[in-house]
Amino acid sequence: MSRALQIRTLIGGAALAALAGCDMPVGAPATPMPQVSMAAPPVETAKSASARAYYGQVQQALLSQGLLRTDGGGRDTPFTDRMLADNFVRVALYDEYSREGGSFVRQETESRLRRWEIPIRVGLRFGASVPLDKQATDRARIASYVARLSGLTNHPMRMDDTNPNFWVYVVSEDEREALGPTIRAALPNLSPGDVSGITAMPRSTYCLVYALSEGNSGAYTRAFAVIRSEHPDLLRLSCVHEEIAQGLGLANDSPRARPSIFNDDEEFALLTDQDEMMLRILYSPALRPGMGVEEARPVVETLARRLKGGDS
Template identity: 50%
Template sequence: MPVEPVLTPRARPAGLVPPTAPPIQATSQQSAELRAFLAQVQSSQLTSGLLRQDGGGPDTPFTADMLARNFEQIVFFNEYAGPGVRPGSASALRRWAAPVRLGVVFGPSVPPSQRARDTNDVIAYARRLAQATGHPISVADTPNFLVFFVSEDDRAETLNANAPALPGVTRSNLAPVRDLPRDAYCAVAAYASGTNQSTYTAAVAVIRSENPDLLRLSCIHEELAQGLGLANDSPDARPSIFNDDDEFALLTDHDEHLLGMLYDPRLSPGIGRAEAKPIVRTLAQEATAGPS
């Protein structure tokens, strides 16, 4: 049976309340209200010094011990519930074996200028992810990882029409990313339809097109990386996008180390935390190129 081992909705920061859904009205009005709210989210976060794009610096040092700890928390625990999965429960390592082929799908409401920007951002980020992991990742015509940019107006219809073409994806198990709560502005679900339930065979990322430019780019960075197997968040991870505090908008050097460790051949899909622990320790020391 296919599974949904990753579900990572990006939600609103504390203190901001999403617009209340109006009584039965045209969804275009809902989308306009959501766009205004998300612009407020981005403005508030930037004013608070969040959504940093510098990747960290002298104020965010990390050691091999810290990197190994963060890897274990992000890779070997579940953030969200799924079929037979409790939030916070332990998990085996999950990642892709086949090349990751990204496909970009837009809802009809997304304007051409936004489509061009988002497509270019996904292409550039795919190159960075491939370099960080050493795993084949590219935008391709025969995708197994679909990235949707959709509005409140067209999200359900666009996902229902396209996502079930992926192996193991059905309208039923697509629901967590298709039926987004109003306070989530992007999400990803990864699926394993083969005999090894720790090896991903498909993924679906959903990014609200109502997001302003930096929030959309932030969603691209987090959801695509989490769809590769960095499935959890940790409040201790810094500098990192895998932390619910939203301090960083874009993938950091720390996060590139996590991706490189995840796809190192000394680890394999299905390995547990205890067995992996000494390997993770070695990889973290190599990544930081010095003692802890």
């Protein structure tokens, strides 16, 4: 289960909106990003060992129920162009959380279309606790996935550890709890509650992404994802697939979306055929950031018919 949020704030007179975060005005110089130490891996802490055992049991329990599928969907998960359009609207044009009294509550609300208009530069950061072989595996998988997403969306997206605007942190329990200064450097002006959304992330949240856009423009400029290093391989890869894709603009989850990773039932671990189509729709030139549900729906329905060959 991931977490996707929406907040608004005013900074220097510019209204900024984020999946879960705020930022300096677009064009302001970025604060240097402190990195998690790359020193020799320390002995695993009791807290991290407990989390690793817990998420190992979670993955095994899900697999034993036939969940965390990696087939992308099949004959048992048919979907029509109408279903694709409805699912896209629910996933891309609604928010999973809203802000009330300075904190987030789970409450689905209508929103606007959000996506990146600038090239995406993905920077990967590892905690010192992550073994080098795991780092190499994660880096290869994430680089491959980023290339795949760029091809699907036809949007420039690449790995860039020197000047990222989309950070992906793979960290242990203890390292995540110490990420406060790093988060504030990447996304200044976050409230203490926003920061604690990561540093005090509950066990029920497997991973998380914050992304931001300026005002009501819907155009993302930064994102910050956190993945627990204690996850076993498939759960870890599932987090990579969902958080990076959500950070592209598919921010909500819907129980009706099937086959899809944007569904809290954990049936699918990896991006599905329908998810790929939703990403193609999201980055179609026929849509633009900031569009509301009423304006976007007719365009989405046309795009869905083209992608599905007109079934209904």
